[in-house]
Amino acid sequence: MALAxxxxxxxxGVQGHHIEIEADIENGLVALLLVxxxxxALREARDRIRAAIINSKEAWPQRRITVGLSPAxxxxxxxxxxxxxxxxxxxAAEVLPAASLADLMFIGExxxxxxxxxxxxxxPAVAAAAAAGFGSVVVPADxxxxxxxxxGIRVLAAASLGSLLGWLRGGCPADGAAGVTVWLGGxxxxxxxxxxxxxxxxxxxxxxxxQPTARRAAEICAAGGHHLLLLGPPGVGKTMLAERLPTILPxxxxxxxxxxxxxxxxxxxxxxxxxxxxxxxxxxxxxxxxKAAIVGGGSGLIRPGAASLAHHGCLFLDEAPEFARDxxxxxxxxxxxxxxxxxxxxxxxxxxxxxxxxxxxNPCPCARAAGSGPAAVGSAGLAARPAARAACTCxxxxxxxxxxxxxxxxxxxxxxxxxxxxxxxxxxxxxxQFTEPSSVVAKRVELARERAAFRLRGTRxxxxxxxPGSELRRSYPPAPGALAPLERAMDLGEISxxxxxxxxxxxxxxxxxxxxxxxxxxxxxYALGLWLGAAS
Amino acid sequence: xxxxxxLGRRGEQLAVEHLQRxxxxxxxxxxxxxxxxxxxxxAERRALVVCEVKTRSGVRYGTPLEAITRQKRNRLRRLAxxxxxxxxxxxxxxxxxxxxxxxxxxxxxxxxxxxxxG
Numbered sequence: 244m245a246l247a248x249x250x251x252x253x254x255x256g257v258q259g260h261h262i263e264i265e266a267d268i269e270n271g272l273v274a275l276l277l278v279x280x281x282x283x284a285l286r287e288a289r290d291r292i293r294a295a296i297i298n299s300k301e302a303w304p305q306r307r308i309t310v311g312l313s314p315a316x317x318x319x320x321x322x323x324x325x326x327x328x329x330x331x332x333x334x335a336a337e338v339l340p341a342a343s344l345a346d347l348m349f350i351g352e353x354x355x356x357x358x359x360x361x362x363x364x365x366x367p368a369v370a371a372a373a374a375a376g377f378g379s380v381v382v383p384a385d386x387x388x389x390x391x392x393x394x395g396i397r398v399l400a401a402a403s404l405g406s407l408l409g410w411l412r413g414g415c416p417a418d419g420a421a422g423v424t425v426w427l428g429g430x431x432x433x434x435x436x437x438x439x440x441x442x443x444x445x446x447x448x449x450x451x452x453x454q455p456t457a458r459r460a461a462e463i464c465a466a467g468g469h470h471l472l473l474l475g476p477p478g479v480g481k482t483m484l485a486e487r488l489p490t491i492l493p494x495x496x497x498x499x500x501x502x503x504x505x506x507x508x509x510x511x512x513x514x515x516x517x518x519x520x521x522x523x524x525x526x527x528x529x530x531x532x533x534k535a536a537i538v539g540g541g542s543g544l545i546r547p548g549a550a551s552l553a554h555h556g557c558l559f560l561d562e563a564p565e566f567a568r569d570x571x572x573x574x575x576x577x578x579x580x581x582x583x584x585x586x587x588x589x590x591x592x593x594x595x596x597x598x599x600x601x602x603x604x605n606p607c608p609c610a611r612a613a614g615s616g617p618a619a620v621g622s623a624g625l626a627a628r629p630a631a632r633a634a635c636t637c638x639x640x641x642x643x644x645x646x647x648x649x650x651x652x653x654x655x656x657x658x659x660x661x662x663x664x665x666x667x668x669x670x671x672x673x674x675x676q677f678t679e680p681s682s683v684v685a686k687r688v689e690l691a692r693e694r695a696a697f698r699l700r701g702t703r704x705x706x707x708x709x710x711p712g713s714e715l716r717r718s719y720p721p722a723p724g725a726l727a728p729l730e731r732a733m734d735l736g737e738i739s740x741x742x743x744x745x746x747x748x749x750x751x752x753x754x755x756x757x758x759x760x761x762x763x764x765x766x767x768x769y770a771l772g773l774w775l776g777a778a779s
Numbered sequence: 780x781x782x783x784x785x786l787g788r789r790g791e792q793l794a795v796e797h798l799q800r801x802x803x804x805x806x807x808x809x810x811x812x813x814x815x816x817x818x819x820x821x822a823e824r825r826a827l828v829v830c831e832v833k834t835r836s837g838v839r840y841g842t843p844l845e846a847i848t849r850q851k852r853n854r855l856r857r858l859a860x861x862x863x864x865x866x867x868x869x870x871x872x873x874x875x876x877x878x879x880x881x882x883x884x885x886x887x888x889x890x891x892x893x894x895x896x897g
Contacts, residue, residue: 272852272877272896273845305844305879305891 247334247341250348250377251327252368253312253319256545256585256592257505259371263313264324264349266331271307277328279312280589282320284544291322291353292329299357299405304336318589320544322352323362326381329353329404330411339411347415348372348380350390357404359383363544366518367505369393373428381407387426389508389518392501394429448487449678451480453666458484460661460773462684465491466691467752468708469745470578470600470656472563472649474776475663477610481603485527485559488601490681492523492556493689499555502595506547506554524556526598530565538573538583539594545585550577551594563602564648571653574600578656581709597709602657604649607635607642658708658745660776691755707751712744721750721762728768737775746770790834790880790888791818797878797890803828810862817858819878825871829859834880843879844891852897 246267252259275289297303310328312319327349334341350368352360365386370393372380379397382390387400399419401407406422419425451458457473461484464471471488473481495503500521507513507520528537528549535541539548550558558574560566577583577596585592635642654660666674695707698719704710710719729746732738738746749770750762759766795805798821807820819830831851833843855875863870879891 270893270895272847272849273842303842305842306893307896 245335245337245341247331247339247344249327249331249334249344250346250372251312251324251350252348252371252375253317253324254321254364254368254371254509255317255590256594257364257367257502257509257547258593259368259374260314260317261371261375262317262319262324262327264327264331265311265313266328266335267309267311268304268306268332268335269309273305274307275332276307276309277312278309279315280318281312282318284322285319285324288322288325288328288353291355292325292332294355295325295353295357295404296329296333298355299403299408301333301338301408302336304332308332308335316589318587321362322360323350323364323368325353326351326359326383326401326404326407330407333408339408343411343415346377348377350380351383351386351401353404359401359403359407361385363511364505364509365389366392366501366508369396369398369428370501370505372396384424387424388516389504389513391426391428392504392519396428398426398428400424400426446487446490446681448484448491448681448684451484451487452678453671453674454480454484454663455674455677457661457663458678458684460659461488462491462688463749463752463756463773464488464599464601464659465684466688466707466756467658467695467748468599468706469658469749469752470708471602472654472657472660472776473601473603473663474606474660476605476665479663479665481663482561485557485561485601485603486525487681488557488559488599489523489525491685491688493685493692494521495523495555503555506551506594510547510552512552524553525559526550526553526556527559527561530560530562532566532570534567534570534573537570538577538585538596539592540585545587545592547594548583548596550574550596550598551583553598554595556598557601558598559601559603561603563604564645568648571649575652575656578653599708600657602649604646606646607637608645609636655739655741656745658749659773661773662776687756691752694755694758695751707748707755710748712741715744715747719747719751721747721767722764725750725762725764725767727764728771732771732775738771742774746774749773786836786882787832787834791832793880793888793890794830794832794878794892795819797892798828798830801892807862812858812861812865814858814861815854817855817862820862822870823874827859827863827868827870827873828876829855829862829873830876830878831855832878832880834882836882837884838881843881844877844893847877847896856897 249264251262251264253262277289293303330349333339334344352362354360361383365382366389369380369390373393373396379399381399381401384400384402387398390398402422410420410423413420475481500519503524504520526549537548538550581597583594583596696705729743750766753766753769754762803821803823805821810817810820817829818832821828821830833846835843852875859873874895875897877893877896881889
C-alpha cells in the first residue's frame, strides 16, 4: 500500500498555519488512526470521513490507515481538515493519483452524505494558503464567495466529495468539472458592491437635536479614532449618538476590509452572499457580557470577542458602569496595543482589536441627576462633582462609587468626555437649524482623515489616535507656545503624562478638522476641554 | 447444518486454496483447544502463520475484515502459543494473518488476504 499527502490550513486566532496531511495505508487490522493533537471535533472526523467516502460510492480501504497532521505539536481544532484527510486516504489507497494531490490545498467539512459543508474562517485560511505559495485551493461551494476575496489564488468550489473526486480523476482541469466551479481570487470588487452598510439605514446624525457639543465630539472622535465617554441622564440621546457614529465614518480601505472580514469569518458572523465587510463594524455587547465575550476566548476553537469584532470600527458599551469590573479592565490591553492575545495550552491566539471605544453612562444609579453645567469628569474629576442634584435620590457615596467603577486607568485612556445636558423645548427648536445630516459630517471627517493620513504617510499609522506617545512627541509637536494650557493643567495635577499625549493627539484632530496646519493654543485648549469633559 | 455454517465452511475452503496458491504450507485446520479454535495453521518459510478466516454474504453489517477486532487478534496470539506448545515445533516468528471472504450478490466470492495484523 502507499502514502499520499495533501495540505490544509489550521487557524490559530486569525492566523493560518500550513498543515501537511499524510495518509499511510499498511497491513493490519481495519482501523483509522488520527495523530497530530486532534480535538474532539477533529477526532469525530474519522466517522464523518468514512461515511462520506462510502456514500460517495468509493471503497473504504480495508487496512490500517494512519493519518498524520503535521506539525504534530500544533493543536488542531475543528472540522475543516475533513476534505484534505478524505482525499489523502483515497490517494493512499491508489484510488486517486497520489502525485497530483501533493500540491493541492483543501479546506472543508464533510457531511455524512459526502457534501462539502461550509466552515468558519475560510478567508484567513485561504489568505494563509496564498501566503504559503499555493496557487489553488479547494473550498466548499458555500464558502467560495468568501474565499474569492483573496487576490492571486484560484478557488475551486466543490459541492460534494463525489464531484471533487471526479475533478481530481480528470487530471484537475483548469476550468473545473461538474460540481466544481472555478473562482479567480480578487475578482470581486474590493469595495464590496452590493454589501449593505453595517448600520441600519435611516439613521442620521441630524436626528440628534439639541446636543451640538455631543455632535461635534462625535465628529472629532470619528476623524481621529479617539475614544469617547458619553455621560448624562437617560433620554438625552447617548445611545442615539453612539449608534449614529458609524454613519459618519468613511468606508474601510481594501486591506482593512479584508482584516475585518477575516475576524468576522472566524466568528461565523459573516452575512451570506456579499461577504466583504466594507464599512466600519459597530459592536454593542450587553452589559452582562463576560470577559471571554468581550476580548475573545472560549473552549475549543478560540473565538474573537466583541473587541475584535469591532476592529476598525466602534465598540459601544452602553451603561458602562454596569459591566463587570474585570471585563472593563480586560479592555485596557487592546486599547493600548490594538490586539488581544488569548493564551491556551500549546498555542497563543492573536486577534487584532483596534477599535474606537464608546462608553455611555448615567451619572448615578438612580439616573435622575440633572446636569449642573460644566463638570470635571477628567481623571481628577469624576469623583469630585458638584452635588447640587435636586432630583437625584442617590447618596453621595453611591454616586461616587458608581462612576468610580469606570475611573482610573480606563478613563485615562478615553480622549473625549461629553456630558449630555437635558434639553428644553426652546433649545430643541433652535438647534434644529444647526443640525447637519451624516453625509455632510462624513465629508469633513473624510477630509480630516486624509490630512492625517497624508501627514502620517510612510508610517504604520493612519489616524491621530493611533500614534504612539514617543513618536508623537518626536515628530508631531504642536506649534510653539501651544502647550501652555497643558502645562498649567499639569501643574494643577488635572492631567497625567499620558493625558498630555492624548490631548495633543486630540488637538491634531481638531486642527485637521478645521484645516489648521499645526495645533495652536486654540486647538490645544479645545482639546484639553474635551479631555477634561468641560466643553459643554 | 445452518446456512451460515455452510457459508463459513465454503469460505475456509476458499481461504485454504488462496493461501496454498500464495505459497503457504497448511499445517492444520480447525484446531481446537479449551481457549478456542484456530481456522488455519500454516507455515511460510520459518514463520508460523495463524490465520483467521471471516466470511460474509454482504457488507450490510460491515466488511469481513472489519469484524476482526483487537480482542480477536489478541486471542489468536494466545492460541498460537497453545498450538506451539501442543505440537512442540520451533519457529523464528509467529504471524497473525486474516483472510476476508465476501460473497457478492451474484454469488461470486472475493478473497482478501492481510498479512501480519499483529
